[in-house]
Amino acid sequence: MKIAKLALLAVMALAACKADDVTTKITKDDILAAQSGQTVMVDFTATFSMATELDDQQKQEIKQIQAIAESYVSVDDFSLDKSDFGATITIEGTLPFVSADVGSSAPWYLEISPYTSDLSMIALRNGSDYDALESAINDVSFALAPDRAQPIKFDLKLDGMTMVLVPAGQVEGTPAVMEAFTEVERLKVLVGGGIFDDTGAVIMVGN
Numbered sequence: 070m071k072i073a074k075l076a077l078l079a080v081m082a083l084a085a086c087k088a089d090d091v092t093t094k095i096t097k098d099d100i101l102a103a104q105s106g107q108t109v110m111v112d113f114t115a116t117f118s119m120a121t122e123l124d125d126q127q128k129q130e131i132k133q134i135q136a137i138a139e140s141y142v143s144v145d146d147f148s149l150d151k152s153d154f155g156a157t158i159t160i161e162g163t164l165p166f167v168s169a170d171v172g173s174s175a176p177w178y179l180e181i182s183p184y185t186s187d188l189s190m191i192a193l194r195n196g197s198d199y200d201a202l203e204s205a206i207n208d209v210s211f212a213l214a215p216d217r218a219q220p221i222k223f224d225l226k227l228d229g230m231t232m233v234l235v236p237a238g239q240v241e242g243t244p245a246v247m248e249a250f251t252e253v254e255r256l257k258v259l260v261g262g263g264i265f266d267d268t269g270a271v272i273m274v275g276n
Contacts, residue, residue: 070129071087072116073095073216075084077142078145082100082178084118085160085219087113087216087219088117088219089112089116089117089118089220090115090116090118090139090220090221090222090259091113091117091219091220091221091222091260092113092114092221092222092224093111093112093113093164093179093222093223093224094111094112094113094224094226095111095179095191095223095224095225095226096225096226096227096228097227097228097230098172099111099166099228100161100181100189100227100274101166102228103166103168103179104168104181104189105168106165106168106170106208107167107171108165108171108173109164109166109167110163110164110165110166110244111163111164112161112162112163112180113162113163114158114159114160114161115158115159115161115162115219116157116160117160118157118163119158121151122260124208125139140202140211140271141176141177141201141202142197142202142221143162143163144160144161144162145161145162146159146160146161146162151232151273160225160226162207162224164178164179165178165179166178166179166180166181167179167181168178168180168181168182169181172196173194173195174196174198176192176196176198176199176215177194177195177199177219178193178194178195178196178218179191179192179193179194180192180193180194180272183273183276184207184273186276187232187275188232188234188273188275188276189273189274189275189276190261190271190272190273191271191272191273191274192269192270192271193218193219193221193270193271195203195217195269196213196268199217200217202215203215216266218265218266218267218268218269219260219261219270220260220262220265220270221259221260221261221270222255222257222258222259222262222274223257223258223259223270224257225253225255225256225258225274226254226255227253227254227255227256227274228254229252229253230250230252230253230274230275231251231252231271231273231275231276232247232249232250232253232273232274232275233250233253233256233258233273233274233275234247234248234249234250234272234274235247235248235249235250235258235260235273236266236272236273237260237263237265238258238259238260238261238270238272239257239258239259240257240259241256241257245258258272
């Protein structure tokens with residue numbers, strides 16, 4: 070667990086503080102439970118590409134960050150695949166998924182809130198622990214502080230939910246802007262880059 074948590078912060082730094090993508094699985098039952106006020110822990114898988122190995126300075130800074138990371142980051146599994154061109158790190162864990170009324174202190178969590186009478190918004194948010202995490206890491210190395218926003222691939226299993234509205238992103242690998250999908254069984258939506266680097270990933274689902 071210590072190695073996995075430490076690796077997550079290290080890799081975020083080496084990948085310009087941003088993952089290649091973070092895939093999170095959300096079901097219809099997860100949505101209904103979060104809307105009812107429960108805190109739901111949803112699975113995520115994050116992948117990071119590294120072009121080079123860590124140098125001695127980075128290794129030393131990462132050792133100093135270990136104690137900090139353990140207080141804020143929860144990871145279940147960590148794997149490293151090396152190649153001639155660098156390495157790919159895969160991290161698995163869980164994120165809190167809550168309503169706006171409940172909220173979370175976690176550095177990163179998913180929030181669902183009413184958007185219109187027919188739609189709810191699911192968005193990546195930062196809890197108060199993010200500020201504490203960022204401040205503590207900045208004391209060690211400004212370059213190692215992870216970004217607030219991360220690219221999210223929503224892997225949705227919705228059992229015929231009435232609608233998914235994508236403001237902007239890629240749906241099953243195809244660009245989509247203000248595109249609605251109805252009677253959704255399974256859908257993969259990647260949201261990241263551009264304005265979402267400032268706002269965090271957002272999609273809408275039918276009520």
